[in-house]
Structure formats: structure tokens, C-alpha cells
Amino acid sequence: MRRLAGIVAITASLGWAPMVAGQELAVDLSEEGVAITTGFSGANLLLFGATQGEGDVVVVVRGPTQSQLVRRKENVAGVWVNRKGVTFYNVPAFYTVAASRPLDTILTDLQRLDYQIGADKLTLVPEGGLAPDPQANTFRDALVRIKMREKLYSETVESVKFVGERLFRTQIRFPANVPVGSYAVHVFLVDDGTVTKAQTTVLEVRKVGFEARVYDFAHRYSAVYGILAIVLAVVAGWLGSVFFRRG
């Protein structure tokens, strides 16, 4: 519902690829963040930029890192019950990739692993370290699959559009269930199978206004919140009984 307004210059820039002369990369976002308000049902952000070099552009948006438990159901006496669970650390709560061409045609697997480009290339560490348990891989795949189904992970190819030779733009979709926190927007310039330039921009997704205050209050002063919830209900019930008497 909330559409984009205002253009804010991005100052934060944090590249980790070696600078290659003459291959400048400038990126801008249509908004500095995503605000979850009362009527929030998802948001679209426009990312646009310019490059001086040749090549393709890949945009990766990563949400805040969290621990994620994945459970598997087993049939126990006819009923499906959660049994085995594996916890993964360093799981991005949100992850999306946009690229100007299919990823496997423009980048080597090694580069994709290095720069964590593509949901299938995400390094997710299960409890007990990497790959001690061969079963952990099926749990890892399940995690990515479920996140994709919940629209929290996504990959869209050919969604970075070039306008002429130098200018590009793409739309980043944040669904209604987007987690709050600090997001990183990585923009990669890719040429000849490798990343030649990278730039990172920070993006905040936060609750604002009434929603934020209710959530904050419920977690910070939960006892007072509980009492207020009861008082509200009692008053509503009393008002209801006044209605009943007249009706």
C-alpha cells in the first residue's frame, strides 16, 4: 500500500572487492527504509544505479541474522508429530537476489559461494559445525524451501533492467511478513564470471507508530501490558452489558 516517495542519497558504501580502475558503481534507493505501519501489507523499493564498466549487475538483500530451528514431522500413531530438530546459526531472516541475467551464466560457483549470491549458495551453519551430520543438508534445504514459500527468500533473474548502457534499476519486494531489523543491500558488478566491484548499503525495516509502541510495550513492560489488556476487556464487557440492558 505504501508507495515510495522521496529520494535519499545513500552515503554508506562498503565494498570488499578490489577496486578496478574505471569501473565505478553508484547506487541509490528510492527510500531509506521500510516502515511497518498500521496499514502495512508489504512494500516495494526501487533501487537504481549507474556503472561505468562493462558487465552484469547482481543485487542481494539480506535481512538480520538469526538462529533458526528446523523441525521434521514423523508419523506417530497416525498423527504427524514434530520430532527431530536442527538449529542453524547465521540464517538471514530475509534474502533476495535480483540479477540482470541468470546467475549461473554470469558467475562461477566459487564466486557465488564467496559472495553468498543465491539462496542455494548460502552458508548456513548447523549446530555442531558444518556437515557433521549428513542429514543436516536435508534440513538446510527444507529451511530454504520454507523461506521461499513464505516469500522471505526469493530469486528473480532478469529483474535488473538496464536503461541504455550505464543505468540500471530493479524493484525490491518486501512482503507483509517482512522481519524487522537491519538489512544489507549488496550490489555487485560482474564481469567475466567474477565480481569486479561491490557496494553495500544499509536499510532499516522497522515498525513505526502505534504498532511499534504496542509491540515494544508488550515486551518491555509485559506486566503492565497484561493489566491494561484486562482493563480494556473489562471496560468493553461492561459497555456491552450497558448496551444489552437498553436493547
Next chain:
Amino acid sequence: MYLYLPIAEMSVNALIILGMGGAVGFLSGLFGVGGGFLMTPILILMGITPPVAVATEANQIVAASVSGVIAHWRRGNVDVKMGIVLVVGGVVGSAFGVWLFTILREIGQLDLVVRLAFVVFLGIIAALMLIESIRAMTRNPRRTPPKRHHHYWVHGLPFKMRFRRSRLYISVLLPLSVGFLVGILAAIMGVGGGFVMVPAMIYLLGMPTSVVAGTSLFQIAFVTANVTFMQAVTNQTVDVVLAMLLVVGAVIGAQFGARAGTRLRAVYFRGLLALLVLAVGGKLAFDLIVTPVDFYSLGTVLRVE
């Protein structure tokens, strides 16, 4: 009209929630039943997580039972002494229930237990209602009302107490344990528990039917308030925005329901209600036994060591 629920952390259509509150309120006004046993499973089927559905519904029931108990109080249909004993049992039971709720949530079995509990209770309620409505429709006027004051082993229990309003002299352990059991249900299922308490009060305690409804609502008001408080403190799963939407819908719905009840022959509608209860319970049961689309699910890491 989409609304973002701050605790449930999802975007819902406010009109649908209001409408559902209204529909369930209408049924509770029509039949004089609490709406929790329908509302909580419907919220779960809508995609609201069981922890939030259960805790929020407890908050809504506070409002519904307060307006109910005020109406009964005016007519003098509340046995306060009995009510207090039931509340004491209920507060202890609901504290135990919330503790159990938190443990189940940590080990990842809460959803299953809540769903199973609803399948069992909705099944029993639907069966009883169907039997009752079939019996009422076939009409047997010579059916003798059940006799009160049977003497079972329960009347040999110690700690007898006199309840003047109910004209009873029974062991205090009986209403305490009834209250305790109902308190557990309130905490784990987000229901008032009237469907268990009312029959227990009539058949087990032997209370006169005139004070049963008022006294059970008295207990429900205090116990669901305790559940709301404890859930808010322990699990932070009470969504006041969702609760208030449901309350507004339910208050309006209950008015129309109560008026419709004076005109319609509720007997036939009771059969329909039984079918509705059966359908909701059946859907929950089906989801539990059908092979899931995905064997895997995501859980929250509640304790990071």
C-alpha cells in the same frame, strides 16, 4: 481494510476479523454458549499461530464473560462463595496451564497439543449437541429430569463447606478440582471452559441450574483475566488489537443473537451449530492425520544457549 497486528505480526483484513467476531458472538448470544471453543480454532485455521490465538482469545473472553456476569448479577444468579472457590481452583489451574504451555512451546509440541485438545473437545461437544438436538426434535415430553442429590463416593470427601446460595453442603475439594481443570483448559486452549464447567456444576456438584450460568461466568471472568496476565508476562503473546476487534464484533453479534434467540426455535439451530463444531474439529483432525505437504517446519529458537 488491512490491519497489521502488532503481536501476531501479520497483516489481516480487519473486516473479516470483525465479521468472525460477530458471527461467533451471534452464536453465543443465540445459544448462550461461550465462543472460545469456536473462535480459537478458527483463528488457528486462519493462520494465526496457536500461541497468539490462545492467549488473545483468553483476553477476548474476559470481555464476553464480564458482560455476561453483570447481567446475571443483576438477577441475583451468582453464588459468590462457590464462585470464589472455583476461582481459587481456576487460578492455580491456569498458572499450571501457562507453565505447561511455555514448556510445550519450548519443546515444539504446543501446536500439536492445542490442536489435539480441540479435536477431542470439539468432537465431544458436537456429539453431545447432536444427541440433544435429535432428542429435542423427536420430542419426548415424558422424559424425567435428572435427579439431583445423588449420593456418590464424592460426597464422602472431607473439608465440607456450606454454600447457602446453591443450598449445598459439599466437600470444598470438589469445586476446587473442577475450577483447577477448567483453569488448565483456559490456559492451554484459550477457552472459557463453560462447556466442561456447566455440566460438572449440575451433575457433579449438584448446583441448582438457576445459578450455574452466572457462577460459571464469574469463574471464567477471573480465570481468563489471570490467563491473559500470565500469558502477557511469560510469552508476550496477547495481541490487544486482535482481541479488541474480536470483542467489538462479538458484542454486536451477541446482541443480535440474543434477540434472534427469543424468536427462533433454537432447537433446529442447535443441530446446525453441532455440525459447525464438527466441521471445525474435523478440519483440525484432518490436518493432523493427512500426510503434510512438507515434513519440515520452522520453529523459533526460544532459548539460545
